[in-house]
Amino acid sequence: MTTYEEALLELALADPRLVVMTAENRAAIRGLPHRLGPRFIDVGICEQTMVGAAAGLALRGRIPICHALATFLTLRAFEFIRTDVGIAKLPVKLVGGVPGFLSEGNGPTHQALEDIALMRGIPNMQVFCPADGAELVAMLPKIVESPAPAYVRFNAAPPAVEHVAPFEIGVAEVLSQGQDVTLLSFGFLLREAEEARKELESQGLRVQLVNLRTLKPIAEDVIVRAARGARLLVTIEDHFQSGGLYSIVAETLLKAGVSCRTLPIALEERWFQPGALDAVLEYEGFTGTAIARRVCQTLRR
Amino acid sequence: MSALSHSELKKLALRVREHIIRMATDGGCFIGASLSCADLIVHLYTRVMHISPDLLADPSRDFLLLSKGHDVPALYGTLVELGYLPASRLKNHLSTGDSMYWHPNRNIPGVEFHSGSLGHLLSVGLGIALDIRLGGGSNRVFVILGDGELNEGSVWESLLVASARKLDNLVCIVDRNEFQANLRTEELLPLEPLEQKFEAFGARVQRVDGHSFSALDRVFSELPLAQGKVSVVIADTVRGRGLPSIERQADRWFVNFTHAEVEALLAELHGEGRAHLTSETLVVR
Numbered sequence: 001m002t003t004y005e006e007a008l009l010e011l012a013l014a015d016p017r018l019v020v021m022t023a024e025n026r027a028a029i030r031g032l033p034h035r036l037g038p039r040f041i042d043v044g045i046c047e048q049t050m051v052g053a054a055a056g057l058a059l060r061g062r063i064p065i066c067h068a069l070a071t072f073l074t075l076r077a078f079e080f081i082r083t084d085v086g087i088a089k090l091p092v093k094l095v096g097g098v099p100g101f102l103s104e105g106n107g108p109t110h111q112a113l114e115d116i117a118l119m120r121g122i123p124n125m126q127v128f129c130p131a132d133g134a135e136l137v138a139m140l141p142k143i144v145e146s147p148a149p150a151y152v153r154f155n156a157a158p159p160a161v162e163h164v165a166p167f168e169i170g171v172a173e174v175l176s177q178g179q180d181v182t183l184l185s186f187g188f189l190l191r192e193a194e195e196a197r198k199e200l201e202s203q204g205l206r207v208q209l210v211n212l213r214t215l216k217p218i219a220e221d222v223i224v225r226a227a228r229g230a231r232l233l234v235t236i237e238d239h240f241q242s243g244g245l246y247s248i249v250a251e252t253l254l255k256a257g258v259s260c261r262t263l264p265i266a267l268e269e270r271w272f273q274p275g276a277l278d279a280v281l282e283y284e285g286f287t288g289t290a291i292a293r294r295v296c297q298t299l300r301r
Numbered sequence: 302m303s304a305l306s307h308s309e310l311k312k313l314a315l316r317v318r319e320h321i322i323r324m325a326t327d328g329g330c331f332i333g334a335s336l337s338c339a340d341l342i343v344h345l346y347t348r349v350m351h352i353s354p355d356l357l358a359d360p361s362r363d364f365l366l367l368s369k370g371h372d373v374p375a376l377y378g379t380l381v382e383l384g385y386l387p388a389s390r391l392k393n394h395l396s397t398g399d400s401m402y403w404h405p406n407r408n409i410p411g412v413e414f415h416s417g418s419l420g421h422l423l424s425v426g427l428g429i430a431l432d433i434r435l436g437g438g439s440n441r442v443f444v445i446l447g448d449g450e451l452n453e454g455s456v457w458e459s460l461l462v463a464s465a466r467k468l469d470n471l472v473c474i475v476d477r478n479e480f481q482a483n484l485r486t487e488e489l490l491p492l493e494p495l496e497q498k499f500e501a502f503g504a505r506v507q508r509v510d511g512h513s514f515s516a517l518d519r520v521f522s523e524l525p526l527a528q529g530k531v532s533v534v535i536a537d538t539v540r541g542r543g544l545p546s547i548e549r550q551a552d553r554w555f556v557n558f559t560h561a562e563v564e565a566l567l568a569e570l571h572g573e574g575r576a577h578l579t580s581e582t583l584v585v586r
Contacts, residue, residue, distance in 0.1 A: 049459045
């Protein structure tokens, strides 16, 4: 399978406008410095300067792909993203590492749990949330091709599901159809949502599983249709409950004049207990089994 | 460089100051900082930068970025005087039908990038300079920084990166008017010795009288000040320069004068006696 680094290199070699930048976070792009030469720019641990410089490069016609940990990129450099990239609508592509639960044992300083809320709040910013490495690689050409600024919740995990639809911006991938429960998910947690689907179906429930892929633009049609048909909508996200998918769904349904019983599975007014990924999922109740249990409890109520 | 003599430059700068003063009413403007860097901007546009109204889309042009931003009336006035912008646009100052407001934006021909939030445009200028370097160009990027703006850590972060990259196509000009908003810089966060600070960050520094065209000629003819280093020009200036009644007055940062006061200040600019100002002191921050 093609890795993110290989896909990015291929795009950069084909398009001289691409510049790969990092604020000394090279984990996913270790092999690129010697392949890209001066088009690989490591500014050191200076997220603000990286984003400001990316705006300057984009002003000159470049397409900068900027790498840093999701928290420091979206929080430390937020005003530079909003002011220099956002106001000027420049095609700067921001790639945030270890978002959500993927920060594992780092602790709350590293937990990007408001990144989606912040990034989607910037006019014209697109928000990409790949479910696994294959989806990230499939997204990459579209991310680069789009003239909009973009935020990517980096995730290079092994396949979460067998993907059934080619990637398009703003189009959700519907992985199964069912009238009882709709599971809306994105990013790394799609793996757990898929497990939850299997458990719920084994209990005789008909489950629609949706991989949203981009949270901005969002596939409003899929959400509204699900709300009209399902007994319960479930939003599954490793993000604060406020500002992420649950908020997006609420806004979408209010706009459409549709209401539906909705169960948010998110981090409500708290950071998560740090630890190894699987232990965190277990402790926080985000395993497929825990999600299925919460869905059943809600349906019984 | 243009063939304008220093006496012609003085007349040009005087007309730019007239424009600035006329913007200091019906909503007002940041008059002090605009007057302090008016000579700098006029000088850069006429004798230093490779720029003209025909070159605004030319990638080989020199770039000027106003990082402190609230000095934009000096740029508006210069752009009008040099034919980048019709004079009629100045009448639109603060009209929602145009984009002539308190901070720069790209809807104004000749304005390369927006600003207003301090500490941003050295990083943006760094990106432009990096791109010029990537493409093998010889054009330069000039960033005007306020001295108060040097409180922002992002300025120093960007300088660290620019020095690491040996960007000698990047020129920082500090409008050293010794004030930030309503305080003297040295009373709040002392900046001196400022040359040494910049030198410690890897730049080559020259200090110059920011109102002397011959001194500015000398320093800008030496760019880059050192091969492989960012050039920093600390321009000692006077806030409110040209109007003794507001020069170095801590409370004359942002002003909104009456029409009568504007007329009196225009007379003062032309040496016809000190204006009598009664408008309330405005403390914005």
